[in-house]
Amino acid sequence: MSELLQLVASVGIGGLVAYCVWHTLLFIKPFLSFLFPHYYPVLYDVSSIEPQPPPPRSVIEETCRKEFTKFKVNGTKWDVIIVGSGISALTSGVLLSRAGKKVLVLEQAPEAGGCLRTFHLDGYEFQVGCHVLGLTGPCEGVNSFDLLNQATGGAMAFEKQDPEFEQILIRHKDESKTKLYTQRFGSQAVWEESMIAQFPKEADTIRKFTQACSEAYKSTYIVFVVKYLPFWLVRLVLKIGFIRKLFEYEKWQNLNTRDYLNSLSDNSDLKKFMACPAGYIVPDPEGSNMIVTGFIPKFLINGVFYPLGGPAKMAYHLVKQIQRMGGEVLVNANVAAILLDKDKTRAYAVAVESENEGSLVIEAPIIISSAGIWNTFERLIPREVSMQFPIIAEALRVAPPLAPCAPLIAWVGLKGTTEELGIKQASVWHLRGEGDFFQEYKSYLEMTREQVLEMEEVPFEWTLIQFMSARESDYNVRNPGKSVCMIAGFIKWDWFAEWDNMNLNERGEKYEKLKQTLGARLIHNWLLQFPHLKDKIDLINFSSPVSFTNWLRRYHGKLMGFDMNASRFTLEVLSAMRPSTGIEGLYMTGQEVTTGGVTNSCAAGFMTVGEILGRNLLLELLAMNWNKPNRDFHIL
Incomplete structure (x- = not known):
């Protein structure tokens, strides 16, 4: 208020009105740019x-x-x-x-x-x-x-992909309970009915979940409002709270995925089935909210495509x-x-x-x-x-803390075409563990490197498998008789942190042993699902998190800049992360x-x-x- 009074005293009422009109026009002008011809039609x-x-x-x-x-x-x-x-x-x-x-x-x-x-x-x-x-x-x-x-x-x-694009394999100690589930895309109804067909007793739960995903996704339009508003103005309206009441965004942003799914159902497989695909962008499921969980299915809901x-x-x-x-x-x-x-x-x-x-x-x-x-x-x-x-200081201040996890990737070269190998376009999520998915993952990341190396088999695995070559009709034209697979596992960054910013030839035997041990587990789990590919393997190469640090200049081996967790999507963080x-x-x-x-x-x-x-x-x-x-x- 004191700043406003000083402004009025220095420029007068007329000057204040002119000041407000001018800055209003500066704000409105970009939003009206589509009405006017431009010398350079971008x-x-x-x-x-x-x-x-x-x-x-x-x-x-x-x-x-x-x-x-x-x-x-x-x-x-x-x-x-x-x-x-x-x-x-x-x-x-x-x-x-x-x-x-x-x-x-x-x-x-x-x-x-x-x-x-x-x-x-x-x-x-x-x-x-x-x-x-x-x-x-x-x-x-x-x-x-x-x-x-x-x-x-x-x-x-762009090539349209198979509608049954998401597969989730939930593996139990009792193999008779292990099951492969599928999410089918094409429309909201197709996606919803594909889930109900696999969990018929949970039809009401699934309808509530899909409706929540739709509402959460629609609420994200506020993101562009807070990014286009001038920074000083968005800070003011967020402090006043006016803009928060116009959208339901924070209702979903503050709703933890784990808590929401627990409120819907006691079916462990169903909850893993719903939460798992968010791993595309969220490396830490415990930090996930319904904004993030709703984003992936809504992104794919009308069909999946590849360039x-x-x-x-x-x-x-x-x-x-x-x-x-x-x-x-x-x-x-x-x-x-x-x-x-x-x-x-x-x-x-x-x-x-x-x-x-x-x-x-x-x-x-x-x-x-x-x-x-x-x-x-x-x-x-x-x-x-x-x-x-101020903008940079705010961005650095509110930047979300890094999740403890990072990717380890196996690149596999296979002898044979898509048809010869019987591989599909679908992304396959491989989950192994009992009970609460979120707690299992948290416990896994609390292990030390030594504990993980000593175990013949860790109690939890979360892996994404993608046969990239199957998604292109002309891949075998460029690469006759060959196919490739990418297997991404989620591990703890601290296990590799001591080799950060080192070149490959500087990392030594200890690094190589850790990478090969964890990588071998990725291949083992992959072959549990695709045993017929064992004799077709022609190449295996592993990339650790420090490879991404050196190659893509990513902090802590992240494939993306910020972790896409709940704290990443607060309105305060979103408003500070802007072009200016x-x-x-x-x-x-x-x-x-x-x-x-x-x-x-x-x-x-x-x-x-x-x-x-x-x-x-x-x-x-x-x-x-x-x-x-x-x-x-x-x-x-």
Whole structure:
């Protein structure tokens, strides 16, 4: 109140009115951007564009592996520098290039694309990320394919997957009780009835659960409200509590999944069946709430899809567009720092370190980081400097604590095609343990490394199995007579923490023994379900959490930036994780601006560019889709 009185005293009533009107217009303007033509039409109708056939691997590598050199960056006046090259970074680059900006994307890895990349081991092609796509999106009228078709210029086609896409194997000590359950997608009714058919005595419970998932999912539209409101305003309305009463979001956000499922049923298998698929984004089920639990089935409910040609094709078309419009995407370019002016208020350059080229400072008036909040505000900019800015300070203050778990992944190469091996597109969750799923997992993560190594068989396993090669109709065209499987197990980060930031050749025998022991258990459990594949194994390779720390620059080996647990989805955290940073010329994009997954990361690119251009690109895309319910999404 005192600040308001001081403002009135200094500018008078008329000045205060003018001040309020001006800032109201500044706030409203982006939301009205879809009403006005723009000199640079960032979005355009891609429905009439024919998707392009998947390019050969050699063409993808030539495009996405352009080496950083001083010659390629010196002498060019860059408008935008983007740190990182995941889908949010590349989407930002494409949209800003269409707006007439000269864009430079810098990637520390040998290939651009982030988790869109594929990699090869002994002749086998594996996908890192982008495992599935759904028909939902950030708002009604804008779905995954609207975003991805815009970003790739309509170059992609997508293959519809088997409706029985989720399988959950619940294994008991008494093998006669072990059972494989299936979730079938296509519509709300299809999903609901598929569960009731397997648990007929729990029909009322299942209907309550599916209704809760729908209501929880619908309540998430408040997320975009708190991200688009000016930071000072959203802090005020959250403090007053007005906006909380307009939405039911916090009702579901505060509802722990375990507590809710326990209130519905005593059936242990049913509760595991309902909770398990949230593991796509939640590594800690005990920290899960109904916002998260409802997200995965609602994301897939209208069908499951996969990019034709694999996720690397998306990276290729994103990079190609930036290059075509005069920009560059360069790899092996390690951004060591984001540089601020002498007053520490404006970002003006990045410092790059290259093994072959040495050090170089590159200037641009706009810098976008997709490196994540900790990398950006603790490594690229010193924390003591970052904490001087209210938005960043709040983001670091409310950042959720890291869950104790991390992934260990087995990459398996198999001799034989999809048809010859009899493998399917479905994701298979393998759960082994008795009783309360949440408590079992917590107890497992409380074990020491020594305890785990001494046990011949641990009492609990939670594993995700995906035959990625089965999801592409042309995988065996590129890789004749071969198939691949990814097996992801959830383990404790502390078991591997001592080797953090070490190169593979520095980790030693102790590390290798731990990785091989835990990895062998993944393979053992996998073969319990797929014994016919034992003689078809041609390759096994394991990636530990520290591999992801080094490869993707993830804290504690996380595949995503923040853990997608309950504390991640409070309105306070969501409002602080936004494109603007408070530092002039510096913006954020990526999973932490929205949430995990390829669709949300792509949406983060739209939000970041909208912030830079003073436009609301999601509303512009919604307006473009108006009266086009049957638009072509290039689905095969």
